[in-house]
Amino acid sequence: MLEIKNLSARSEDTEILKGINLSVKAGEVHAIMGPNGSGKSTLAHVLAGREDYEVTSGEVTYEGQDLLAMEIEERAAEGVFLAYQYPVEIPGVSNKYFLKAAINSIRKYQKQPLIKTSEFLDLLKSNLAKLGMDKEMMERSVNEGFSGGEKKRNEILQMAMLQPKLALLDETDSGLDIDALKIVAEGVNALRSPERAIVVVTHYQRLLDYIVPDFVHVLSGGKIVRSGDRTLALELESQGYAFLEAETASA
Amino acid sequence: MSSETAMLEAYSKREYKHGFVTDIDADTIPPGLSEDVVRLISLKKGEPEWLLEWRLKAFRHWQSMEEPTWPHVSYPEIKYGDMIYYSAPKQKPLLDSLDQVDPKLLETYEKLGIPIEEQKALAGVAVDAVFDSVSIATTYKKTLEDAGVIFCPFSEAVHSHPELIRKYLGSVVPAGDNYFAALNSAVFSDGSFCYIPEGVRCPLELSTYFRINAQNTGQFERTLIVAEKGAYVSYLEGCTAPKRDENQLHAAVVELVAAEDAQIKYSTVQNWYPGDEDGKGGIYNFVTKRGACRGDRSKISWTQVETGSAITWKYPSVILQGDDSVGEFYSVAVTANHQQADTGTKMIHLGKNTKSTIISKGISAGVGQNSYRGLVKIQKNATNARNFSQCDSLLIGDKCGAHTFPYIEVRNTSSQVEHEASTSKVGEDQIYYCRQRGIPTEDAVNMIVNGFCKEVYQELPMEFAVEARKLLSISLEGSVG
Numbered sequence: 001m002l003e004i005k006n007l008s009a010r011s012e013d014t015e016i017l018k019g020i021n022l023s024v025k026a027g028e029v030h031a032i033m034g035p036n037g038s039g040k041s042t043l044a045h046v047l048a049g050r051e052d053y054e055v056t057s058g059e060v061t062y063e064g065q066d067l068l069a070m071e072i073e074e075r076a077a078e079g080v081f082l083a084y085q086y087p088v089e090i091p092g093v094s095n096k097y098f099l100k101a102a103i104n105s106i107r108k109y110q111k112q113p114l115i116k117t118s119e120f121l122d123l124l125k126s127n128l129a130k131l132g133m134d135k136e137m138m139e140r141s142v143n144e145g146f147s148g149g150e151k152k153r154n155e156i157l158q159m160a161m162l163q164p165k166l167a168l169l170d171e172t173d174s175g176l177d178i179d180a181l182k183i184v185a186e187g188v189n190a191l192r193s194p195e196r197a198i199v200v201v202t203h204y205q206r207l208l209d210y211i212v213p214d215f216v217h218v219l220s221g222g223k224i225v226r227s228g229d230r231t232l233a234l235e236l237e238s239q240g241y242a243f244l245e246a247e248t249a250s251a
Numbered sequence: 252m253s254s255e256t257a258m259l260e261a262y263s264k265r266e267y268k269h270g271f272v273t274d275i276d277a278d279t280i281p282p283g284l285s286e287d288v289v290r291l292i293s294l295k296k297g298e299p300e301w302l303l304e305w306r307l308k309a310f311r312h313w314q315s316m317e318e319p320t321w322p323h324v325s326y327p328e329i330k331y332g333d334m335i336y337y338s339a340p341k342q343k344p345l346l347d348s349l350d351q352v353d354p355k356l357l358e359t360y361e362k363l364g365i366p367i368e369e370q371k372a373l374a375g376v377a378v379d380a381v382f383d384s385v386s387i388a389t390t391y392k393k394t395l396e397d398a399g400v401i402f403c404p405f406s407e408a409v410h411s412h413p414e415l416i417r418k419y420l421g422s423v424v425p426a427g428d429n430y431f432a433a434l435n436s437a438v439f440s441d442g443s444f445c446y447i448p449e450g451v452r453c454p455l456e457l458s459t460y461f462r463i464n465a466q467n468t469g470q471f472e473r474t475l476i477v478a479e480k481g482a483y484v485s486y487l488e489g490c491t492a493p494k495r496d497e498n499q500l501h502a503a504v505v506e507l508v509a510a511e512d513a514q515i516k517y518s519t520v521q522n523w524y525p526g527d528e529d530g531k532g533g534i535y536n537f538v539t540k541r542g543a544c545r546g547d548r549s550k551i552s553w554t555q556v557e558t559g560s561a562i563t564w565k566y567p568s569v570i571l572q573g574d575d576s577v578g579e580f581y582s583v584a585v586t587a588n589h590q591q592a593d594t595g596t597k598m599i600h601l602g603k604n605t606k607s608t609i610i611s612k613g614i615s616a617g618v619g620q621n622s623y624r625g626l627v628k629i630q631k632n633a634t635n636a637r638n639f640s641q642c643d644s645l646l647i648g649d650k651c652g653a654h655t656f657p658y659i660e661v662r663n664t665s666s667q668v669e670h671e672a673s674t675s676k677v678g679e680d681q682i683y684y685c686r687q688r689g690i691p692t693e694d695a696v697n698m699i700v701n702g703f704c705k706e707v708y709q710e711l712p713m714e715f716a717v718e719a720r721k722l723l724s725i726s727l728e729g730s731v732g
C-alpha cells in the first residue's frame with residue numbers, strides 16, 4: 001500500500017529526514033517510536049503533503065501512485081488521513097459543518113453523490129456514541145476551546161467518519177486519560193481491516209497493548225535505526241533509547 | 252516562503268462580474284459644479300422653490316467646508332469641478348408600467364440578476380431601481396398602496412407627498428452635517444422614499460437597487476424612510492457599477508426615522524466596482540447613513556455587507572432618543588487587492604434604558620486596509636444604557652492591515668459599556684488542516700470566512716444572506732490557489 005524509499009526531507013534550514021525506508025502493506029499496523037525531535041511528525045507531515053518541507057531525495061508510492069506528486073487534498077481524497085499531534089482550531093466553523101464539508105469534498109473528488117443529511121446525522125450519531133462524545137460538541141467550532149484529550153478524540157472521530165485507507169496517527173495517545181485511551185484504541189481497532197493500514201506514532205508501549213502492532217520501528221536522527229515486532233516496544237520501554245546510541249556508535 | 256503563503260497572497264485576484272456598460276442615450280449635463288448646476292438639476296426635476304433654496308443653502312455651506320482627512324484611507328485629490336452631476340437615461344422618468352421602460356435598461360437589470368419585472372421578481376420583495384441619476388422602475392406598487400405604504404422614487408415623492416418630504420428631509424442628517432452630506436444635499440439626484448403609516452407592518456421587503464452607468468458621473472442618491480408608531484419595515488439596498496479606469500464618487504445620504512414602537516431594519520449589500528488588481532479605478536463610497544429612534548421602544552438595525560468600492564467611508568449610526576429604544580449595527584467589510592475601508596458606527600444614547608449592539612467583522616486580503624471606527628456615546632440622562640461592541644478582524648495573507656479605533660464616552664454611572672476586539676489570521680495551518688481532510692483551499696477559505704461572518708449573516712433577510720455569501724466568495728475568488 002505504502003512504499004517509502006530513501007526519503008530525505010528538510011525544513012528551510014535543516015535536514016530532518018535522512019533516507020527513510022519503510023514498507024506498509026494493506027492490513028498491517030506499524031508503530032513508529034523514537035526520541036523527541038527524531039523526525040516522526042515530520043515523516044507524517046511529508047506523507048500528508050505539508051508544504052513547509054522540501055523532499056530532497058527518495059520516492060513514495062501509495063497504491064501504485066506517486067504520492068509526492070499529489071496535492072494535499074488529493075491524498076486525503078485517496079484515503080490518506082493524518083491524526084495531528086497538535087490539532088488545529090478553526091473558529092466559527094462548527095465540527096458538524098466541517099465533517100460534512102470534508103465528506104462531501106472527498107465524495108466530489110471520487111465522483112460520488114453528496115451525502116444525504118439524514119445519512120450523515122445517523123453516521124455521526126453512531127460514531128459519537130462509540131467514542132463517548134457529547135453531541136453538543138459538534139455544534140462547537142472545530143477544536144476551539146477543546147481540552148487536549150478532547151482534541152485527540154475529535155481526530156479519531158474525524159477518522160471514523162472519513163474511513164481512510166491509510167491512517168497516520170501522530171501521538172494520538174498523549175493527553176488522553178486511561179479510559180479515553182481505551183475508547184480511542186477501540187475506535188482505531190474498529191478501522192482495522194485487510195484493506196486498510198495504520199501507522200501509529202507513540203512514545204508509550206501502553207497504547208500498543210490496545211492497538212497491537214505487527215511491526216515496530218525506531219526513528220532516530222531522521223533514520224529508521226531498528227525495526228522489529230512488538231517485543232521491540234517492550235525492550236524500549238525497559239531500556240530507553242540509550243542503547244541505540246551505544247549500538248550505532250559501536251557499529 | 253511556502254507555497255501556501257503564496258496562495259494566500261494571491262487571494263485577491265478576483266473577477267468583478269458586474270463590470271459591463273449599458274449603451275444608452277442619456278441626458279447628461281456638462282461637467283462642473285456651481286450654483287447654476289444646482290439650479291439646473293432642480294429645474295430638470297421640476298422641483299418646488301423651497302427645495303431649490305434648500306439645495307442652494309447646502310451648496311453654499313459645502314463651499315465653506317473642507318474635505319475630511321481623518322479617515323484612515325488615502326486617495327488622490329478628487330476634482331469636484333471635473334465631475335458630472337446629472338445623467339439620466341433619455342425617457343420619461345415617471346412610468347406607469349414597465350412596458351414603457353427602455354428594454355436596454357430591463358436587460359441591464361436582468362444581467363445583474365435584479366428582477367424588476369414583477370412576474371419574475373423575488374416573491375415578497377418590492378424593488379426600486381435607480382440608474383445613474385434617476386429611478387427607472389418601482390415594482391409591486393399596488394400591493395404596497397393597498398397597505399398604505401408609500402414606496403417611490405424620491406423625486407416623485409417631492410411632488411406627490413411634499414408635506415412629508417419637507418418635514419423629514421434633513422431632519423436626521425442636516426444639510427451641513429459633513430462635507431459629503433452637504434455635497435449630496437446640494438446635488439442629490441434620486442433615491443427612494445418609504446413611508447410606513449401607523450400600525451402597519453410592511454407586507455413586502457423593500458429594496459432599492461443602485462446602478463452607476465455613465466462615465467465621470469457622481470452618484471448622489473438620497474433615501475428617506477419613515478416608520479410611524481408601531482410600524483415595521485425591512486429594507487435592502489444593493490449596488491453595482493461598470494469597470495472603469497477612473498474613480499467615481501458615490502456620496503449618498505440615508506435618513507431613517509422611527510416613531511414609538513416602530514422598527515426599521517436596513518440591510519446593505521454593497522458591491523460597487525472595487526478597482527482592478529493594481530488599484531486602478533473603482534468607486535469612492537463616501538456615505539452618510541443615520542437613523543433616529545425618536546419614539547420610546549423604537550428600534551433601528553443596520554446590517555451591511557461591504558465587498559465592493561475602492562474606498563469605503565461610512566458610519567451608519569443610530570440616535571437613541573426614545574426611552575428603551577434599541578440600535579444595532581452588524582457589519583462585514585471586505586478589503587481585497589488595494590481596497591481601503593474606514594467604516595463603523597455611532598451609537599448616541601440619549602434616552603433611558605437604551606440599548607445598542609455593535610458586531611463588526613473586517614476581512615482584509617491582498618494589500619487591503621480595513622479600519623473599524625466606532626463611537627459609543629452615553630449622555631447624562633441616558634441612565635441604565637447598555638452597549639455591547641465586538642470588533643473582529645480577519646487577515647488573509649501578510650500584506651494587509653486591520654485597525655480598530657473605538658471611541659467611548661459615558662456621562663453617567665448607571666450605564667454599562669462592553670467592548671471586545673480580536674484579530675486573527677486565516678493561518679496556513681488551518682488551510683493545511685482542511686486540505687488534509689479533503690477540503691480544497693478555496694472552499695476552506697470560504698468556510699473560514701463564512702464562519703467568521705456568521706453572526707452578521709444571521710441578521711440578513713434569507714435570500715440576501717445567500718447572496719451575500721456568494722458575493723463574498725466571489726470577492727475573495729482566485730485569491731487562493
Ligand SMILES: Nc1ncnc2c1ncn2[C@@H]1O[C@H](COP(=O)(O)OP(=O)(O)OP(=O)(O)O)[C@@H](O)[C@H]1O
Nearest residue numbers: 011012014016035036037038039040041042043052
Ligand atoms: N518546520 C520546521 N522548521 C524547522 N525545524 C523543524 C520544522 N519541523 C520540524 N523541525 C525540527 O525537526 C526535528 C524533528 O521534528 P519532529 O516534529 O518531526 O520530531 P518528532 O519526532 O515528532 O518529535 P516529538 O516526539 O517531540 O513529537 C526537530 O528538531 C524539529 O525542531
Ligand SMILES: [Mg+2]
Nearest residue numbers: 040041042085
Ligand atoms: Mg511529533
